[in-house]
Ligand SMILES: Nc1ncnc2c1ncn2[C@@H]1O[C@H](COP(=O)(O)OP(=O)(O)OP(=O)(O)O)[C@@H](O)[C@H]1O
Ligand code: SF4
């Protein structure tokens with residue numbers, strides 16, 4: 001997708017620490033959960049950034065910070081050149097309108113007592129200037145049509161739709177305010193594989209039609225592959241590697257990315273034969289107490305002494321094409337020839 005010069009979203013050194021407290025009546029802060037711990041990236045109009053990492057690495061917290069649903073501990077989020085942390089009143093409302101979200105679970109994210117028309121049209125209640133009251137029903141029907149649903153079903157309730165159709169309702173709602181940015185937090189994870197592709201195709205079509213920028217969050221590198229222009233790999237609150245999709249999939253340099261990729265099924269049997277599978281040991285450490293130096297070192301097969309002492313910067317090292325936060329970043333043939 002063509003990217004224009006000015007980013008629609010600029011994220012700088014974003015940090016979110018949740019206080020860790022002890023005691024019921026007199027709460028004492030005894031530490032912090034470092035959910036997001038220094039994340040920076042740009043996103044352009046019409047572009048998709050895939051964000052991938054294991055459960056608990058901070059993906060949803062990042063999404064909430066971008067939506068201004070959580071206040072950052074430090075760092076900034078600029079939308080179309082404006083700092084959302086400094087915006088107040090009408091300006092904040094306008095900025096919020098510009099960033100919408102599609103949630104993971106279409107079964108729980110839609111209010112079962114509201115009709116589809118009310119769900120998709122609800123954003124117009126808050127942003128009443130977008131469509132005059134008299135025109136809302138028609139606009140909702142148009143939105144249903146755009147996402148491939150029957151506009152005559154406007155009075156039905158969520159339980160009368162399948163999982164894939166419910167996710168379409170969630171997407172229609174996300175489009176209602178004509179945002180520039182949509183944050184998709186695992187939008188297909190709860191759907192059957194056969195339905196996933198349909199929803200992904202819909203998201204891609206809508207992106208082309210409305211020049212939308214997506215942050216596309218997933219656990220698995222295979223899910224974001226086709227939709228992403230760039231991919232950021234997260235581990236314990238930080239981006240450990242980021243690059244264009246070909247750079248991440250064909251020449252990953254961070255051991256964590258290599259391990260994630262080696263777990264992705266390869267359709268081509270020849271590739272499978274040549275591929276070295278890297279099994280990650282154990283779960284990620286607690287974000288309340290991340291390891292010193294490189295956070296991945298407790299699970300990394302390449303770890304050396306320096307890894308415990310010095311935190312590797314996310315930077316492009318000689319011989320590599322893209323940033324990676326590893327002292328020993330190098331291409332490792334995990335997927336073999338394919
Ligand atoms: N409101 C909160 N208060 C305290 N801790 C929180 C809060 N929200 C998230 N966390 C913690 O922050 C860390 C990151 O959580 P987050 O939900 O962002 O991860 P995630 O990558 O989205 O995980 P998943 O893939 O399971 O959705 C976790 O350790 C989580 O327990
Ligand atoms: S810095 Fe060291 S521990 Fe971290 S990923 Fe690189 S080799 Fe592994």
Ligand SMILES: [Mg+2]
Pocket residue numbers: 059060061185
């Ligand atoms: Mg999450």
